[in-house]
Amino acid sequence: MVEEQAARPPLIARYLDHLRSERGLSANTVEAYRRDLGRYAEFLDDVSIEDAATATEEDVAAFVAWLRRTTSASGQPYASSSVARMIVAVRGFHRFIAGEGLASDDVAASLTTPRSERALPKALRVDQVERLLAAPAGQEPAALRDRALLEVLYGAGLRIGEVVGLDLDDVDPVERLLTVRGKGGKHRIVPFGDVAAAELDAWLVRGRPRLQPTVPAVFVNARGGRLSRQGAWKRLKQHAAAVELDDVSPHTLRHSFATHLLDNGADVRAVQELLGHASVTTTQIYTLVSRQVLREVYERAHPRAVG
Numbered sequence: 001m002v003e004e005q006a007a008r009p010p011l012i013a014r015y016l017d018h019l020r021s022e023r024g025l026s027a028n029t030v031e032a033y034r035r036d037l038g039r040y041a042e043f044l045d046d047v048s049i050e051d052a053a054t055a056t057e058e059d060v061a062a063f064v065a066w067l068r069r070t071t072s073a074s075g076q077p078y079a080s081s082s083v084a085r086m087i088v089a090v091r092g093f094h095r096f097i098a099g100e101g102l103a104s105d106d107v108a109a110s111l112t113t114p115r116s117e118r119a120l121p122k123a124l125r126v127d128q129v130e131r132l133l134a135a136p137a138g139q140e141p142a143a144l145r146d147r148a149l150l151e152v153l154y155g156a157g158l159r160i161g162e163v164v165g166l167d168l169d170d171v172d173p174v175e176r177l178l179t180v181r182g183k184g185g186k187h188r189i190v191p192f193g194d195v196a197a198a199e200l201d202a203w204l205v206r207g208r209p210r211l212q213p214t215v216p217a218v219f220v221n222a223r224g225g226r227l228s229r230q231g232a233w234k235r236l237k238q239h240a241a242a243v244e245l246d247d248v249s250p251h252t253l254r255h256s257f258a259t260h261l262l263d264n265g266a267d268v269r270a271v272q273e274l275l276g277h278a279s280v281t282t283t284q285i286y287t288l289v290s291r292q293v294l295r296e297v298y299e300r301a302h303p304r305a306v307g
Contacts, residue, residue, distance in 0.1 A: 011052050012037045015096050026185075036089035039067070052093070053103035060090060060108045084113035122252055123259035128245060129154055132253075135239035142222070144207030146235050148199040149219055149227075152178075153236075153250055155196035157257030157275055160229050160250035166218040168204075173197065182276040190274055 016034055019025045025033075040052075043063045049055055067083050078086075087108075094108035124132070133154065136146035152163055162180050170179040176197050178190045192200075200218075208220060217226035233250060240248035254275070261271050 011097055011102060012041060012093065014100075014102075015093050018096060032085075033089050033092075036086040037093060039086055040090050040093070043067075053097055055094075055107055057107045057110065060094070060111055063090065064111070087111055087113045122247070123256040124245070124248070124252060126260060129253070129256055129260075131243040132240055132245055132248065135243050136235075139206070141203075141207040141210045142235075144199075144203040145219060145227075146239060148196070148203035148207075149232060149235065150239065150253070151196040151199045152192060154253040154257055156180075156190045156192045157254050158190070159254060160232055163250075164217070164219055164227050164229055164232050167216045168218060169216070171200065171204075171218060173201065180276065186276065188273065188276045 015037070016030055019033055020027075020030050040063060043066050044050075044052060044055065044059075046066070047059065047062070049059060064083065064087065067078055067086065070078070072078055072082070091108045091111055094103065095106050097103040098106035133147070133150050136143045136150065149163065152158060152166075153160070156163075156178055158178075158180060159182070162182060165181055166178065170181075172178075176192050178192060180188050180190050182188055204218070208218075211220055211222060212224045213220045214224045215226045219227040219232070221227050221231055236248065236250060236253075240246075258271050258275060261274070262268065
């Protein structure tokens, strides 16, 4: 398997150890590098290069062409974004081995990433969000939990890992603030509104204690343990299907959170802080969505918009 191959070449293994121990990257990030460099190891094997330190500039350029001819595990051609990500991994790897004196030159220094089209994130309309948030009906613990879960996902714009990672001490019900542990171990403070506060209170007071929690997590499963990412995703998909909404993920609610804020006049830098984006450039893609909404409104409403 590709994942197994990635661990075999000693230079790649050494680079992954460097990412883990010296750069302090998360396990998920190191795993992503391992998969991407596994493809590079597969290519080197295909062209009979046993030692990555002997690869040339022509070889790394040929790797990009090789990616264009191969397919992903799903059998589909690699998207430009996937190719770009793998190139970044290969560039970092060759920079490392050259810097450590394990190779004579950094042969990937001039390798450029392909330009990729900027995909607009999917956002639900406000009425669709309202339908989804109202889907978990009843006063049983699971319904109380799911209503609170969906309200926090949308009301605070959290990633799925961030919401299931919340502990009771992370919730300030008086100031209505959440302490969120985001990517790279960074913390941020995110406010939540009246509706999310009411649903959180109902869950924490009337629902959560009935499941006899064994952990300090805000959101727990039927056995009292921390609700997993997969468990939260499954509940969301079930409620989305119940109100006939297709292709809805936790990130859809995060996209909707950002888009609706910008549609209603929020400053892009404030939205950047709320989302926990390291760069405002990442957040600015949502302004494209908002401009698209404005264009659609204009074309529907202005008598001379369409000739």
